[in-house]
Structure formats: C-alpha cells, structure tokens
Amino acid sequence: MRRGLKQALAALAALGVLGPAAWAAFTPVTFDAREALFEIPKGTWARRMAGDPVEILPSEIHLVLEVRDVLLLRNLDDVPQVFGPTILMPGQSFSLPFEQASSYQFACTAHASGQMTVVVDEHPNTPWARLRWRVVRLWKTVRWSS
Numbered sequence: 498m499r500r501g502l503k504q505a506l507a508a509l510a511a512l513g514v515l516g517p518a519a520w521a522a523f524t525p526v527t528f529d530a531r532e533a534l535f536e537i538p539k540g541t542w543a544r545r546m547a548g549d550p551v552e553i554l555p556s557e558i559h560l561v562l563e564v565r566d567v568l569l570l571r572n573l574d575d576v577p578q579v580f581g582p583t584i585l586m587p588g589q590s591f592s593l594p595f596e597q598a599s600s601y602q603f604a605c606t607a608h609a610s611g612q613m614t615v616v617v618d619e620h621p622n623t624p625w626a627r628l629r630w631r632v633v634r635l636w637k638t639v640r641w642s643s
Contacts, residue, residue, distance in 0.1 A: 532569040532592065533560055537585070537607045542576040545609070554607050556614065560595060561630075563620040568593045579606040580613075 535554050544551045560566050569592050572578050572585035581603040585591050595601075598619045605613040621630040 531565055532567040533558065533565050534569045534571065536571045537574050537578050539573045539575060541574045541607060542578075550609050552609065554605070554613060556608065556610065556612075558613065558615045560615060560617045561620060562595070562598055562617060566595045566617060568595070568615060579604060581605075 535558065538553055541551060541553055558568065560568065569590060570580055570585060571590045572587055575587055577587065578585045580591060581593075583591050595615070595617045598617050601615045601617070603613050603615065604611060607613075618630070619626075621627040
C-alpha cells in the first residue's frame, strides 16, 4: 500500500474516533425543556391493589442543574398519590425545581417500595465534564436496555 494512502486511512480512522469525542466535549448539554415529566397512569392504584407489582416511575430520576432541573409529576390516576410532603390529587400536577446538586430521597406511593430518589447532577460546564456526562449517560442507557 502506498504511504500516502496509509496516511489518509490513518487520518480518517483518527477522525472517526476523535470527531465524536470532540462533539461530545464541546457541544453544550441541552434538552428541549427544563422540566422532566413523569406521569402516574390511570389505574395504577387499582393494579397495585390487585397484586400487580407495577413500576410506573423509575426508582431513580436523574436531573442536571441549569439544563433539566425541574421535576414535573402528573397524577392521571383515580386516587391521590403522595410524593414527599405533597399530596397529588387526581388530575393534578406538581412541579419541583432543584437548585443544588445532590441526591434527594422522597416518599412516593406510586412505587411499590414507597420511595424514590432524585439525583441532581452539576451542570457540565467544561469540555471534559460534558464528555464524561455523555459517556456515563450512554453507559447507563446501554446497561439498562440489556
């Protein structure tokens, strides 16, 4: 193989690896809205009372400061649901903004365990932080889907 062709192939291979990494590091983290919406579907309480171990909300919700840092819960069920100190009546929504990165524990009657965790991550301001945030998010997505 000619030397020029080898160099061109090496450059293309490097671009194929470094291009996505550069995009992940330098593109700001954004979402379509600051609110992360989670709904409690109609019939959740009835299914749970019938013995169905229904899991309608994730046990752990991840938010990002200054990007997606408002948890929005909507109760579409026929009975009130409790989230932390709040009672969500049927048809009611509850918006909870977060201002500090931390892990928060809440009582939640929509969960069989009765608890839910909201993890609020720091805003990834630097290229390395954005790259790490995207890699961790991709890893969790791949791990949960298998």
